[in-house]
Amino acid sequence: MTDANPTIRTTLRAEPAVPVSGARIAVLVIALAFLIGAPFFVYPIFLMKLLCFALFACAFNVLLGYTGLLSFGHATFFGGAAYFTAHAVKEWGLSPELGILVGVAGAALLGLIMGYFAIRRQGIYFAMITLALSQMFFFFCLQAKFTHGEDGIQSVPRGHFFGLLDLNDSLSMYYTVTAIFVGGLFLIWRFVHSPFGMILRSIRENEPRAISLGYSVARYKLGAFVFSAALAGLAGAVKALVFQFATLTDVAWQMSGEVILMTLLGGIGTIFGPIFGSALVVGLGNYLATTGFPVTIITGIVFMVCVLVFRRGIVGEINATRLAQKLGLADRSSG
Amino acid sequence: MTQVSVERAVSSEPRVVLSARGIRKDFGGFSAVRNVDLDVHHARVHALIGPNGAGKTTVFNLLTKFLQPTAGTILLMGQDITRTPPDKVARLGLVRSFQISAVFPHLSVLDNVRVALQRPNNLAHQFWRPVSALDTLNRRADELLGLVGLTKERDRLAADLSYGRKRVLEIATTLALDPKVLLLDEPLAGMGQEDITVVANLIREVAKTRAVLMVEHNLSVVADLCHFVTVLQRGEILAEGDYETVSRDPRVRIAYMGTEEA
Amino acid sequence: MTMIFGIPLPALLGQLLIGLINGSFYALLSLGLAIIFGMLRIINFAHGAQYMLGAFSAYLLLTFTGIGYWGALILAPILVGILGVVIERLFLRRLYGLDPLYGLLFTFGLALTLEGTFRYFYGSSGQPYAAPAALAGGTNLGFMFMPNYRGWVVVASLIVCIGTWFLIEKTKLGAYLRAATENATLVQVFGVNVPVLLTLTYGLGVALAAFAGVLAAPVYQVSPLMGSNIIIIVFAVVVVGGMGSIMGAIVTGYLLGIAEGLTKVFYPEASSIVIFVIMAFVLLLRPAGLFGREA
Amino acid sequence: MAALLDIKGLNAWYGESHVLHGLDMTIHDGETVTILGRNGVGKTTTLRTITGIIRSRKGQIRFDGKDMLSVPLHRTAHHGIGYVPEERGIFSSLNVLENLMLPPVVGKNGMSVEDIFELFPNLHERRHSPGTRLSGGEQQMLAIARILRTGVRMLLLDEPTEGLAPVIVQRIGEVLKKLKERGLTVLLVEQNFRFASRVADRFYLMDHGQVVSEFPVGELPDRMDTLHHVLGV
Amino acid sequence: AASDGKVKIGILNDQSGVYADFGGKSSVEAAKMAVEDFGGKVLDVPIEIIDADHQNKPDIASNIARQWFDTQQVDAIMELTTSSVALAVQAVAKEKKKIDIVTGAATTDLTGKQCSPYGFHWAYDTYALAVGTGGALVKQGGDSWFFLTADYAFGYSLEEQTSNFVKSNNGKVVGSVRHPLSTTDYSSFLLQAQSSGAKVVGLANAGADTQNAIKQAAEFGLTQSGQRLAALLFTLAEVHGLGLKAAQGLTLTEGFYWDRDDESRKFGERFQKRTGKMPNMIHAGTYSAVLQYLKAVQKAGTDDTEAVSKVLHDMPVDDVFGRGGTVGANGRMFHDMYLLEVKKPEESKKPWDYYKVLATIPGKDAYMDPKKSGCDLVK
Ligand SMILES: Nc1ncnc2c1ncn2[C@@H]1O[C@H](COP(=O)(O)OP(=O)(O)OP(=O)(O)O)[C@@H](O)[C@H]1O
Ligand SMILES: Nc1ncnc2c1ncn2[C@@H]1O[C@H](COP(=O)(O)OP(=O)(O)OP(=O)(O)O)[C@@H](O)[C@H]1O
């Protein structure tokens, strides 16, 4: 294993489980209150978009932050699920919850296939393989009939959630999305801080040792990969319902780059970092759209600055401050 | 060093648990290991010594399947493991340590041991349960840490331990799996004298109920601890027998021990 | 006429040759990537953008100074190489010793910025650039009409590839570079000025990309996006060849170019993904790549 | 004898942590000097500070009369200092021969490749293998051999016997004696006390980043008690 | 009267991405020219133009569209480059009962299955391109065709529609080859086209793909050997990027050419002063769309969507772009299209003198009959 790199373990390091402190609970309560009240101040559809991307970034972070694997192909799961859900709801007439299920299952399946190939290698090889495979999927989507090429699947009906909640009402849509987001986030948190997550961490720390302890490393990595793919799919599926379309932009490799940026900006290996990161990226994209300043240049510069001076990301930097450590918001290892 | 320890474990049932026949490993044109036959017995400490580059670590890698042998067969408790992947071999009860210390640096000492305990206790796959589910392992983990004298360091990060202590931790982790056969690659290298004594005694203790195969350059420990010695040179077996026999062999003295008394 | 799989032999030969031309670009680009990765442990995502910069420099040299193709073939790689040197000095060197992922992410951002900038100033539809008069026209090879310029592309890329390979694998300089990859401090202790070496290496890799860019300018549209289209394919080439293997990068570049060319004849719909499919198979059968060094 | 290496009041830091606290040391031309000390007292750090790998340092280091503090890292070797690190530093992407030929020749009395292969026949046999495919002992030999070719005047050797078979340790001892005959100055860091006592002219005993005592090989028997106490040998 | 004291038009297009040259910032200029030409005020309230760069992302576009409609009192959105964006925004506009006029996207779905009572398609569509290049070129003698088709829905529909016209004009299609999107090297395909012996090689692709194919066709001497190259979606901006040397002899269809007559030249020159380049059909189309919208508001006497839409459907178009144009029940605007050939470098007398007009296709022939469009607004 010549590409094992010793620095990966020290620079991409995750927070260990920490006993819940008072300050943490306070932060959570405030966040929840904010989520509930937000649509009365901010544009709901923008909020929903934000939540979808935040969930996407968090799912991505499971892989990068907690397994040490940089996937450059996560758009496949995000955009793929969006297509599956859109198709299931529009063409098969499935209800939204079943549509989402189809999207998630599809993304998990894609994750299984891509993961099967990619986990054979580590580090940047892994990144490049996922990139190449997602490019294959892009071409598949481009050419497949059901995606309608560059038009995309349009006018996807939102329907009624569990036959009750009318999602065409933007508030009920918003609270549905919020519930899914919170649920997804909880799943991620639980996954990362579970016995399984513990094994993942040990693999990231020292793979040969984990093997010698009898763990079939490939299966654990694959498990993490599929989990991350499925949740990215959840985000994509919900997004398809929110916007009522699924298009090629979500499966293009630029989207994979964007989610990396979100995670990097917010803080790799932190639970809440990607949320801030995605808020910034999405907000920036929207804001720059009307300023006339080219978005790609700004995005590129943000990327470079982040890597050069800001590697821990927003939440990572906050966690590293004395105050955060004192309040028990931060973890033990990042100080 | 001719003294024989009185404490040597009496081998109650010297059955063969790990056996290799005619194993060979070629790297390109170069064969690092050739025609090596080995029998490792239950309840005995078996030493593998030899000059640097003789192929000791390679033999370890072959036995634990970290390397695939070019030829030969390996049996673990009668089961053919020649084609078995390394993690499976570990699950069958053949566990190794590494020549260069192998811990999980950013886990606490306790967690290092708990990770090893997770699998035998069926706590490895649960992604839906909280980590606190692992607290049931604490008792056993603390026991193991106590055994190697790491109780004080229980909550420190493994990375913060000194080299010698890391090696001790590695042994505790290995023991956590309760292996049938234990392969130790230079377990005492880099340890201070106190640790050497602790660990040597520990090896002696655990060997009462399992087989141990170890590579070691510290000949006084080998003399003290091992029931059987195999000397490897240039990938082949040069001599075998108990320490006295082997150390008197002139070929071994020339190839390995040197002319002076070690 | 001899037929192979229902394709006349001459046509097949023609397609093989075309594949080789395509492969010339892949080889040059993957060579540069492999060098930079091999020495700096950085996946140079900006390689495509630097290829584009090469082509654009040729165009700019022509428009603003009147320097034509031949001058640009020398000057553009030097200019872009110098830019590479500056980038390495100012930024990349801060990333050495970190996880290589950071290098990848940084150069990704760099690529976005470079492409964005050119798109901002030159639009997305590109700029015209013509082949030099000496290489205009074509030759009838019997089985196909071969534009002279394409013949030159093959020759030029072969020369540069072999020259670079020799420099890295067969000279002392190459040994320094490879050693510095692993332990730069120690090589410095031995008395070698490693920082300068690394800077030059990055410059060289970037210059190779720019060289490919100038070669490409008369064939492909000189456009800000030309690099981002090709770079992912080149990544796949490098994975197939085995990262860090110079020879691997070159040979695989040509081979995959040919494979792609043939796919365009037999099953054109798949020509965009054939390289990725090959990559998947190679990974299954030889995870280290065709030429990778791994036990 | 002239002082070849003259160190006064040397302090060195790893980031915040202060490791060397005013170290004094003088090595004369042609001497073999061994630094003894327990794990972590700063022996390796001393060598790394002399070569300049550790840049946050204060005090005085003079080599052959020249101030070394301002010399950039890649010029140290050219002044005549060769370093064999604890972890050996064999390059895996280079084969044995390339590893051997890697350091530029900086002085005229370097050994020829033939001499080196005669001294280490193993290396000759494996000369085309990748460097790190050698066993630990072979790598150690290669690391020493590599510096001998360059013709430095002074060799800094960090624990050359760690993890080596007794017979090899013995060979390295012989090599060091031969080097001494050739007039090389050697500063050796060793934990293997028996080995050190065979090759050294003089000893420094270190503790807490300082030299705590210094004595010639002749005084060794009288000092055994202190050494027992400090080193646990 | 205007509902909120002003009439506000949003230009939503790609300003930094692959289609930036299609319309981009210059289209905003075109829109402003229309406002000026109209007099800056309508129904005594000021007219305001705002714009945004949708980066080719439908989600950003639909977000902006919603915000414009809901919080910024935008009355109509125009241009909407690329079909995924156009369809998404048209859906939003329909839901919000607001007007959208598409000039930047090609898909006929906008006035077909996904048509909207408030949605209009102004400049061109795949059908018109097919009629122009496919139908008109056969009449000029190009009666055997070989297609180089981008391997996705857009390419297929261009190829299919074009071959229909080729066939219905008694031409024949001798073959076709599909190439993946973003292919850089076309030589294999060009060789196949060459050996097919077809008189016309039709490029059913777009953007950089078309440009590369044309450039390499010149290299392989396709036109010298008597074949004719026809680009199905190509505009002046791209011809400019390619240069006449590579583009000469190319046939294509556009809905506008600045050097058509005095009126268009005057418009072109004004536009060039402001943007540095001559307008293509998208720029001119956006100009026309804005102007016509303002006229409709004026005529309806209100900016109410229903009323203005009705006027837009009924009122003939008469401006530099849409001379004698009419609007169908499905929102399609019918106007003349031009079959154009790119001049040789030596034929070009002045900057931007790029085209010879081979034929004019009257509006009623250029576009699909609304009855056949599949739009359920057409009874
Ligand atoms: N890279 C480093 N960063 C921070 N502290 C370090 C680093 N390397 C060594 N140290 C610390 O500096 C002190 C001296 O280390 P040094 O390596 O010089 O010891 P040594 O005497 O060579 O020990 P040994 O016999 O184990 O090799 C030790 O306490 C060690 O923990
Ligand atoms: N992956 C490999 N490829 C090629 N040669 C190898 C490889 N691994 C080991 N070797 C060679 O095989 C021989 C035996 O190596 P091994 O590491 O087994 O020695 P060892 O007996 O453990 O030595 P030491 O006591 O120094 O650790 C050495 O000459 C080494 O160079």
Ligand SMILES: [Mg+2]
């Ligand atoms: Mg070994």
Ligand SMILES: [Mg+2]
């Ligand atoms: Mg040391």
